[in-house]
Amino acid sequence: MKISKSLILIFMSAVTFQANAQVAKFPAFSAEAHRGGRGLWPENTILAMQNAMKIDGITTLEMDTHITKDGKVVVTHDDYLSPGFMLMPDGKEIPMSDAKKYPIFQMDYKDLMAFDLGTKPLAGFPHQQKIKTHIPLLADLIDAVQKDIKNNKTKQFFYNIETKCDAQGDGVTNPEPAVFVKLLMDVIQSKKITPYVVIQSFDKRTIQIIHEKYPNVKTSFLVANKKTYEENITDLGFKPFILSPVWQMVNADLIKKAHEDGVKVIPWTANKLEDINMLRGLGVDGIISDYPDILVKSK
Secondary structure, three states, rough: OOOHHHHHHHHHHHHHHHHHHHOOOOOOOOEEEEEHHHOOOOOOOOHHHHHHHHOOOOOOEEEEEOOOOOEEEEOOOOEEOOOOOEEOOOOOOHHHHHOOOOOOOOOOOHHHHOOEEOOOOOOOOOOOOOOOOOEEHHHHHHHHHHHHHHHHHHOOEEEEEOOOOHHHHOOOOOOOHHHHHHHHHHHHHHOHHHHHHEEEOOHHHHHHHHHHHHOOOEEEEOOOOOOOHHHHHHHOOOOOOOEEEEEEHHHHHHHHHHHHOOOEEOOOOOOHHHHHHHHHHOOOEEEEEEOHHHHOOOO
């Protein structure tokens, strides 16, 4: 029997899709290095992510994204360059009076990357390694992670990527949500890591757009409030892949209701072993921690 080339191509595509689906199976327990594990290395840097990848048991790299003036997607948490852990290009301190002088959204990337975020000691994280480094492009971070995976023949890590934006910041510290999402997804899709990505946010608008325009992308709703599980889901308008509450919100009732809806619960940011063990005992589906080395010791 003669089989047409088109049928062969369809069959090969189906096999490839099934293989990718298996590779992209989400971890049974998502052990997530918060900002790459900022208790150990400078936050949201390539170095932090690479270090977290070396810790046996870590499955997911958690990070934050902003958009620069010239439309670049960068990996950083704060709306403004922080005097708490950033240094000027000449190595001098950023005065506290200039705490809002350097908004990420109002700076071109070539100027942003000249600031150092790795050598100034960070209060609260005394064991963090100190090394001169800079805010990376998301594209460069992904390239570095995927290169390490290939070179070291390790498992494929997942990326939990937060959109740092809110309605009050539109046009000031962040673009409109549709623009943010488009720029972010362009990078993710160009790097061919979509099956391994979760997009998370406190700003429900961005993950609502993801849910509508990119339904194959996993979403996570970050919350820190006194609302019930039902109220948060109603507020969002759909059932996300993950509900990600501050860890103090988590209890057995919340987990039960989420699991009944097929929603995973992955709290943030638990750093003490006793708290991590308590959360695991309740049956959470993962934990985000500044200390990935402590997280993997939990049971």
